[in-house]
Amino acid sequence: MRARGLDALLLTSLPNLRWLTGFTGSNGLCVVTARRSVFVSDPRYTLQSREEVQGFRRVISPRGLFDTAAENRLLSGCRSVGFESQHVTHAQYRTMRRIFGPLSFHPTDDLVEDLAMVKDNGELALLRQAVRITDDAFRHVLEVIRPGVRELDVAAEITYFQKRAGAERDAFETIVAGGERGALPHARASSRKLRAGDLVILDFGCTVGGYSSDLTRTVAVGKASIRARKIYGVVREAQAAAVAAAHGGMRARDLDAVARTAIAAAGYGRYFIHSLGHGLGIRVHERPRVSAMSTELLRTGSVITIEPGIYIPGFGGVRIEDDVVLGEKACRVLNTAPRELIEV
């Protein structure tokens, strides 16, 4: 804050609030100055915030969060206030300006996100728990996958398993995409029934203590065709090559290039239509971006996904994804779910 010439920070992003204060509710903000740390919420969260939020003065009011902050003079004595430009809407910004008239507001980007990018041991423990539940859910759901089962039944089974295993929730909407639907990288589970010969992409994760896992495996229903095995092999080798190459200190785009080059060399370059991966933690997609355009340096202690894929319209797709912790010279793969092509 001092380096940026700010007297105060106004934080409103819920994942960032949770990271900073422990609050898991749906409405809150936090003001940090050199002398004060204050948390604001509404009466639905009086009891909950008392349990969750430590080390902050708590102010609860049924009025709007900004109004409450103003009435309680939480920014008094401040002139220059930083706010989370990527999370404050233009409408909220106008409200802030109206309510706190004479203050000067300065957009900040990635302030908490930068701090949250390198994980400590407590955070890694939660990530490992989430990953373990997700890996177990994959092994479990193999027993459910067979011809005639709807994609959404498979998705329901995954969610049920993860929740009963202690996950707070699915980290994102489970993708189950069989046969030609596998060519849609972000297909939701549909009522389509699985058929013998389908490749099925399963992409799911769960959240534990606010930290999310993200796993993709592609399995064959019955015997995989020669073409399916070929494509699977290309993705598997590209994924393994990227895992072998990943470490802190390298440029994100250089890691992306490892997988992209391998897939292009096999002749499938135009079918790898998304980036290699993304940071993982208090958000399912967080920094760093691991794309062909990302000049960011990967940092030791970050957790990222490595998830190349090939998507062929009319045929289907293959994607294999692991979550890894970046070390100085290599990375550690958190997932234990098998990577060979499983024919169920």
Add this chain to the structure above:
Amino acid sequence: MRARGLDALLLTSLPNLRWLTGFTGSNGLCVVTARRSVFVSDPRYTLQSREEVQGFRRVISPRGLFDTAAENRLLSGCRSVGFESQHVTHAQYRTMRRIFGPLSFHPTDDLVEDLAMVKDNGELALLRQAVRITDDAFRHVLEVIRPGVRELDVAAEITYFQKRAGAERDAFETIVAGGERGALPHARASSRKLRAGDLVILDFGCTVGGYSSDLTRTVAVGKASIRARKIYGVVREAQAAAVAAAHGGMRARDLDAVARTAIAAAGYGRYFIHSLGHGLGIRVHERPRVSAMSTELLRTGSVITIEPGIYIPGFGGVRIEDDVVLGEKACRVLNTAPRELIEV
């Protein structure tokens, strides 16, 4: 647009995009001018948007959405462009300004939301489907609730049931709050085991075709205490009074007052710590707000929730919630889940 002096609208909110174009993906924008309607997304959604988006020219590019819109000159010939102030972050706003330099940008509020507030028959059919699944899930989960079962097992069962019944997903994170946890209006399901004598608040919903249901029932595990029955009766009567009073054309705060007055008259006024309800549709919380401060007029054809509650720290809580369609002189309750106190 003409009334507001706008040459173009730039829409970026995903629920609004879905409402307008049918697109269900996670990245898109749409430009509407007097002569063009263009939808923009990235290559992950090439096939999906071809299936989903009708009546719009489609532009797909791996670059940022605003960059793609600029490169394809989608705003050429425009001077005055409206954007969704409540959904565009301050950072996105700065990006827009940088990329589209000389254009003049005008914040709009609730433009699509206003149109989406009154439901047509197709929308009501989807809402009814979502409500039916949720009601069925409630009846089903009564068989699961018993002493010793964890809240999160109950939540998992609800999710599993709804998904298998055809819901796209839970409309929001299921609340299962037993005993003293019922005093936290937004308690997540925890690993707490249900105990004989608990009141348990169940608050959940699901999404069908983009439209969400939202149901709350409170049940007793075993025999309810006299105090529990008393409080339940107060909430039930307040809820019934508000349902009986609701219609299009009245002020939202007047409807809130019906339930609030009933609860206050019984001596529990200070324990009803949230608003009476909210609009329901393409978002779980949408306009109108039905609160003590909302001067908005309720509109015939809107769907709202009516959900008073009483929350007593150290004891627990009761909330009863139905989804209703507002008619000109009355409302129609969509839910069929029983409202009497069930002792399971």
